Amino acid sequence: MSISTQNENKNLSTQIAQYILAQNEAVPNKSVYINFAKQLKRDKKVGQAKKLLEEGSKIYPLNLSIHTELMKIYVRQKSWKDVAKHLPRILVNIPRKTESTLTYKLYKYLISNRHYSEASEILELLVKVNPTNETLQYEYVQLAFASKNWPIAIQRVEELVQFLGEKVPASVLVDLSIAYQIVGEHEKAKSLFAECLTKYADELPELFVDGYRKVTLFDNGESRIEFYKFIEPTNTLFATFDSIDKTWERTPFAFNLLKKKRVDLVSLRRRTTKNYHQDISREEYYETVAKLADGYDKKVAYGTSLGGYSALYFGSTIDCNILALSPRNSAHPNHGTKMRVETIFQHELQHPYNPTITPTIIYDPKESIDSKYMKKVISKSYPNAKFIYFPYAGHRISIYLSQIGVLKDIVAKFMGEEEIPTYERALRSKSTEYHRILALHCAKTNKKNWALQLADESIRLSPTYDRPRVLKVELLRDLYRMDEAFEAAYEGLELFPKYTRLHLLLISLFEQENQYKEAFNAVDEALKVSKSPKLKEKREELLAKVEILATE
Known part of the structure; x- marks a missing residue:
């Protein structure tokens, strides 16, 4: 979605929200149904628009405009029975419905488009109408998590615990322990997580998909930083960075490998493969991750290609060991590739000089672009870096290392702070x-x-x-x-x-x-x-x- 489209969506959805707030009623005006449905259709969410208009047709059975918009969708979907059902001559027979979900749908829409201020006001209106609704009380927590306001999130979770009393679900306390981690209150986080492991042992597997509970720490619409909390206590954090072919619709880089290591993950993701993380600064990464990372005894940054570049550029902001495979950002104007020239490079052309860390960098010295980048940029920025060479492995070196059967061993030895050996040349076959x-x-x-x-x-x-x-x-x-x-x-x-x-x-x-x-x-x-x-x-x-x- 382009920036101009995002702005248009924000303006319209904000206007709809302000209109509902001005009404201060549980059942929105008929025009709101029409306008919001049109917005959903523009977002290609036709199914949601149809359900919304069907709701509006029951609340306002005589409103021709709502039924016209609804019939447009039915015709487009060739649903002729539904068209007939909503012909004006039988509208008077449709029963009225007194309960509306449009306001709640709008609230969810505002959150998904990061309009948190308007979403908060809409939620307050919903709670005013339904003050004892547990779902809405929980939404206060979710809104704070979505807006990345962690102190407020902690406050609201604690309020929710008081509101629910003995009925506190496992998810609430787990999320509270994660929020404590994010703000750097690690002793509280460990104590509460230990309580969850004892009190909700049978329920936790449902909350931890593939063994992890995911929380988004940062999201500007193009880049995200996601935190994956492992289902068991761990003192190791892996900061991973996606390679050139991955987007946030897929699992993070090295996820399947690292989950076997029983570690927590914090992963820098991106919406499209055309994103080279020019929209996020080193300062933003540090401010998002640093307090969380401080709670671990062992921290490792790991990535390949674009991810290897990011492991160095972003990972070096926190106190961690770095394993970078063929690190390079293809959008770099001097050391990138011609097919990426349309991207405006906003990072520093040279990585900040850092003589205090000793990253391990693995690459193919025969690969001309990588070799030049190592000599002109990386070796100068990280003078104490350790370079390991695999000739004729190519830029896609993680694939090569996996094919010869040594990638897992390299990661394991790096985690254990062991020397990475010189592997037999015969493995290349x-x-x-x-x-x-x-x-x-x-x-x-x-x-x-x-x-x-x-x-x-x-x-x-x-x-x-x-x-x-x-x-x-x-x-x-x-x-x-x-x-x-x-x-x-x-x-x-x-x-x-x-x-x-x-x-x-x-x-x-x-x-x-x-x-x-x-x-x-x-x-x-x-x-x-x-x-x-x-x-x-x-x-x-x-x-x-x-x-x-x-x-x-």
């Missing part, structure tokens, strides 16, 4: 990534036949990995083994029908053979499964060539 990267280096030195053998071995080791498939087609093309190149391209597309790069490669093969009509047809086939701008541009380019050929 297990890695599809090693063979692919070595093939690329051979290709650059015009050893194409060797490169092709390595690409084939990479495919044999991992038949469902797309990158060596592309490399094989390119090598066959360069060796002018065109029949085999076409065969390899089609074979790859059977496995990866939506892979734009493979489609473009197939099209280039046709162009190289001056088969422009076939190339044009291949573009049209590709556009059936991919809406890539590059494919659309290629279609326009080929269309012009085909038209010229037709006139000759």
Whole structure:
């Protein structure tokens, strides 16, 4: 969602909230139903809009505007029975409903869009109408957690405990113990959590999904910092940082590995893969995490690629050990990649000079961009860093280390503050990534036949990995083994029908053979499964060539 759209949503939802507050009634005006439903539809929440309008149609059965909006949705969904049911001539037979949920839905909507001030006022109105409602009392707590006002959250949880008396659910006390951690009251947090473990032993597994209770510590709409509290007491905190391909819709980086280590996690996440954390500063990260981190005996920051960069850039603000794999931010104007140039880089070009820490940095010295970044930036910023090299592992070094079977061992030894050993070179034969990267280096030195053998071995080791498939087609093309190149391209597309790069490669093969009509047809086939701008541009380019050929 763009900033302008967010502002528009905020203005409208704020106006709706202010209107309801001005009414000071439990049942909102009919126009509020219509306006809020339209907003939900713009947010592509048509199902919620429909339920809201259905509620409004029962409260205001004679209002044609509400039924018109409702019928628009029914028509769009081709729900003809519902259209007939809401025709004006039978509206008088619809019974009135005296209880409204619109105000509560609006309250939830305001929270989801981070309009906490308006949400607080709406909640006060709801509590005024239903002062003994336990759900609403609990919402006071959730609102404080959502707005990241931790002292107020603690105050409201304590008030809720008094309100509920003996009926305090496990979730309330667990969240209170977490809130104490966040503000740095660690003895209170440990004592209360121990009480929860004793008092609610049977209930806790339902509250801790995959063994964790998640609380969002920071959220600016693009970047989040999430805290994952393990179901058992632990003295170790892992600060993790997502890699380039992860968003907050997925589990955090190394989650499945680290949950076996029975540690707490604090994870820097992002909404989209185009986010390079330029929207969050080192100061914001420190202010969010520092008090929480102080309660642990052992703290580790861990990440790879963008996550490795973040482990150094953000993780170095707290007193922790750092394990960074191939650390680099692709949006860096001097050490990034061309495809990321649209991102405005707002971090410092050099990491702040820090001679007091000794991060462990693992990377491939043969990877030219990474190697340059280590020499020009990282080694100067962290003069006491320990560098460990894995030649021909490539930038995706965590994949390589996993393939040769040493990644878990490295993490375990790093956690135990043990020396990371020099692993046997023979292990490289297990890695599809090693063979692919070595093939690329051979290709650059015009050893194409060797490169092709390595690409084939990479495919044999991992038949469902797309990158060596592309490399094989390119090598066959360069060796002018065109029949085999076409065969390899089609074979790859059977496995990866939506892979734009493979489609473009197939099209280039046709162009190289001056088969422009076939190339044009291949573009049209590709556009059936991919809406890539590059494919659309290629279609326009080929269309012009085909038209010229037709006139000759």
